[in-house]
Amino acid sequence: MKLAVEDLNVTFGSGQDRVDAVKDVSFGVEANTSFGLVGESGSGKSTVLRAICGLAPVASGRIAIDGRPVAGFRDPAFVKQVQMVFQDPYGSLHPRHSVDRTLSEPLAIHRMDDRHARVERALIDDVGLDASFRYRYPHQLSGGQRQRVAIARALILEPEILLLDEPTSALDASVQAEVLNLLMRLRREHELTFVMVSHDLAVINHMCERLMVMQHGETVEELNRAALADHAVGQDYTRSLLKASEGFQR
């Protein structure tokens, strides 16, 4: 198991203001596969990703990568292994850093050599932008191009696990298709493991072999792609999500 999450609980605040954002969530992800987390806003799906990175207050539970538990402060070795791509490509890139600086900074922090060539490789070979993008700033890029830069930034440290938080929901449908294709190709080429969060069941179905439906911080059910295709779901909530994904019905 590449990534294992067991009985994860995340709580914010205390006393009257206590919010249980994630309640007893467990799942495992095999190497070189994609695992999807689906749910509506407030279901705790993004909080699970943040907890894996150490960005959310874990109340109890275990998180393990390659069988080794991770807890507390995440060291540089963890950061090199696990990277995240955020939803909003407008908010997740530093507006006053050029693409080159955004991509070089992680390399400098981790004292990696050959920076120039690595940036070029990430930009051109990995995400399919050309060299002219290298010295541009985020405001000079379209939404799809920004998301490609955000993916290049995540890949530059050569991670094994990529956490994707709604990577295409801010994009137009045709651009979404391009980014999803890009992610699938990168997963194959770099032997990556994905955990992907989305509210869009069809996107998760396209990308992920297995998925988990969440509601109010709890697991509703875990499914594989075939079960979803056959509508062989066990819970009413999943059924209502499936129905909603087919559009409006009179």
Place this chain on the structure above:
Amino acid sequence: MSQPLLEVEDLHVRFHTPTRVVEAVRGVSFTLGRERLGIVGESGSGKTMTGRSVLRLVRPPGEVTARRMAFDGIDLLSLSERRMREIRGSRISMVMQDPKFSLNPVMRIGPQLTEAMRVHGGGSRKEMRARALAMLEAVQIRDPERVMRAYPHELSGGMGQRVMIAMMLVPDPDLLIADEPTSALDVTVQLEVLKILDDLVASRGMGLIFVSHDLELVATFCDRVLVMYAGRIVEEIAADRLSEAKHPYTQGLIDCLPKIGEDRAVLPTLRREASWREEPVA
């Protein structure tokens, strides 16, 4: 249908910038009866500007020109700003995308609703309050008393959007322009809000222009769809016959969406042809 509710002929929206003129809408024509019309396109296709120009809400440096733009026989282009204000809100209403940015954050819901009524007719304080409560009930808000007292930040996205719809319906308009009314909402909430809109349109015999980027949603909700690309209508099609779309852009938009139960390793992507910008409507 004797006279169409809205006639738009050869609509252009141009933005004059110091260096060049950007044409956001280039020669759009359509008519609307008491029906649900969808306008679909990607960002920058001109769909929002088309909706806004009907209400004359395009601000300078934007410039709107058209050969004809008439609502219920009234020429909207030559109307004075004062007459336009009488139509805007009372006969044509608009629902915006995100309730977070469209409601007044420092005003309780109740006063915001009655303010709309005061502007359009009014009545006594008690009457207006009763009407506001009735409107909130019409959009299926279960505890309207509490919502009247609430500030916008105390409401969820779905509730906020219902309040917006209630507010737009207060003056009983003939035409509702909804610009991405459900894009900021969760899928299941989205359908509830659409159901409310649908019932209201049917029961009041309103015309509806539904602007959206979501082709599949529009196809299931509207009667007729206009597909826009680069400021032009590239295809007009009955919503239930969308699968027979002829224009490669419309086909591309449908194909590039992932679908449940399909196993495609690679999604087809759009190859944009330069000719799509100029060709007449298919």
